[in-house]
Amino acid sequence: MMLCGVKFRLDYLEIGKLLSNPNLEFKSEFSRQTGEIGQSSICNYNGMTIHIKSSGFGYLKGSLHKFKNEGKHNYDDFTWDEVFLVVDELSDTFGIKIRDLPLINLEWGINVETKIPPKQILSGLVMHHGCRFDKMYVNPGTHYVCSHSQFRVKAYDKGVQNCLAKNLLRIEISANRSKFINKLGVYKIGDLKRPEARLKLQNALLYGGWANTLLIDPGLIGYNPSNQDEIIRISRWSNPNFWINASKQVRSYHKRVYDRFINEAGFNVKQAIFEAMMKKLWSI
């Protein structure tokens, strides 16, 4: 599993230390109209950003994974040992103890290699729980995002994004609220030293995230229905709008029947990804 984005809350103490750190250069908002210098100031450093809103409130956010790669990319693997090395390095650079800062947001995910191009898988993503996936166009590529109020489930083609030759699918959970990660036993980055906390993040990704997605199996597109009933069912199941517009009971029923059908017909794209994630999770 890989940690990606983080957002920490900064208090009076840290803000004072950061502002007096000679290695950091802060830029303030400046209004040409009034000539006033805004209260908030920003500092960018290798993919990490410090936002100081007032003397008592600010946050530090960015990608630890990118920071490890000097702010350039995040398509390689990022082990837990590396996470804590990066946190220590960042702590030294900034002169504050990052490990003990309260986490406000956290993003974690995994890259898996797939047999078929990720694009085919992504276009079949319909919903996560009762929430539909939206397409967000980012250059290059497309992010499939499902936004709940406390967290987002994201999937995208990591290979295309970084012009890699292999089929690399990234699946990610991003928690917007500290409540969501607190529930998993994570309050600060140091908590992730504990294997139980890491396991909870993994499970949230596997079971809470991927297992609860509704995926139209790419195999369905080329499937030859054997009778009239199947023609109707397949045409419904392969239509995202059928799922999105169905009442929750209808959806729940069809999901069950669809899962059984997928299983019997041997369409296993979702399951294969689940297993690949599982394997990958235990290897890094």
Next chain:
DNA sequence: GCCTAACAATAGGTGCACAA
């Protein structure tokens, strides 16, 4: 302004009865 905690409201999943 930005965020959190607590609470109420709403939505999802499941099992079951039952209709077409």
Next chain:
DNA sequence: TTGTGCACCTATTGTTAGGC
């Protein structure tokens, strides 16, 4: 056999007040 509606429980979401 396929599909729908209902009740129940639980998880998620929205709202409000309040901290810093």
